[in-house]
Amino acid sequence: MRIAFISTMKGFAWGGSEVLWSKTAELALKNNHSVLISIFDWGTLHPTVQNLQMRGASVHVRPRETKAKRLRFYQRWLKILKQKILPKKPEHPYQHVKDFNPDIICVSQGYTFEVFYEQKALLDLLLTHSYPYQLISLFGFEHGMLPYNSLSKAQNLFTKATNVFFVAERNLQSAERQLALQLRNSQVISVPSSTSAYSIVEYPRISTVTFACAARLDCNFKGQDILLQILASDTWKQRNWILNIYGTGPDEGYLKDLCRLYNIEDKVKFRGFESDVRKIWEENQILLMPSHGEGTPIVLVEAMLCGRTVLATDVGGNSEVIINNYTGFLADVASVNSFGRTLEEAWQQKDKWMEMGIAAHTEAKKKIDPFPEEKLLNYLTATIR
DSSP states (O other): OEEEEEEOOOSSSOOGGGHHHHHHHHHHHHTTOEEEEEEEOOSSOOHHHHHHHHTTOEEEEEOOOOTTTSOOHHHHHHHHHHHHHSOOOOOOTTHHHHHHOOSEEEEEESSTTHHHHHOHHHHHHHHHSOOOEEEEESOBOSSOOOOGGGHHHHHHHHHHSSEEEESOHHHHHHHHHHHTSOOTTEEEOOOOOOGGGSSOOOOOOOSSEEEEEESOSOHHHHOHHHHHHHHTSHHHHTSOEEEEEEOOOTTHHHHHHHHHHHTOTTTEEEEEOOOOHHHHHHHOSEEEEOOSSBSOOHHHHHHHHTTOEEEEESOTTHHHHOOBTTTEEEESSSSHHHHHHHHHHHHTTGGGHHHHHHHHHHHHHHHOOSOHHHHHHHHHHHTTO
């Protein structure tokens, strides 16, 4: 069977959204399927993609438009003039997929409507060609609506798919409301988690409370700026805590500036990206996630599996995994008042965090499929049987 995996990830070279499709591609290769991987060009291939290529996958990198690469005004007009003088039909951006002639296309989207809003060439490929395709949504916005005059086109994209996968029931419900359509071809699938996370990490018994905030440093989505404002209050400054921020991203400089503004530089440590999840939880007692939106975050699932409680906003699949005041804490929204109030409630129960983390481990093992790539591959291969 010939399976084409197309990732729409264009904001960063790699992220949690890439784990599910890449694990499924690896499993497909092990099962002797032919695999094409289509990703944006980041200069060098991520080690995971390099590994898939060595295992036999064909890899195609699509050009990424950046400010440095954009043509100046006169250059654009010169290009248009040349095209008029020497007309040549441009190659379709996904000609490499056509040449591969897939039996099924698996499109991994960073958010539910990414193909519809931002990937017009891919939208054309899916809607105007006969290739069966499946969509994966790794994140869902819970607010906003689609333009009504193009709603039918969005509905067509989703109904034409053989399956549409969401990593949270809440994301599915939001998508159906935004599409004004019941998605009868939808499935909810677990996010993949590291096998090293499946046993409890010993709880750090230290006098200084250690918070972890592990996410891409992107405040519009992850809300780290809200958390810093909360911790900058006089009440929190007088308490004994350290916040370890893990991750990289476009807002790192801004967040460091906020720490200087709020005079909490001595309490906030920027730890960079940490690939070893167990190392994070050897040092930290609770995960803080003031997100504005989510799918079901891998970092949340892995924290619970490692035996840690989580304080998160009630978005995406967070409330499908966390049992409020039993395995963790849920804030209504990522606002200073709401998240701050819930953080205060959690602080008053910090003597229960270790016990709650053990309960979180047990509940996460019940709810999370350790091998979601098997389910996804089964659906992909069932399409043409």
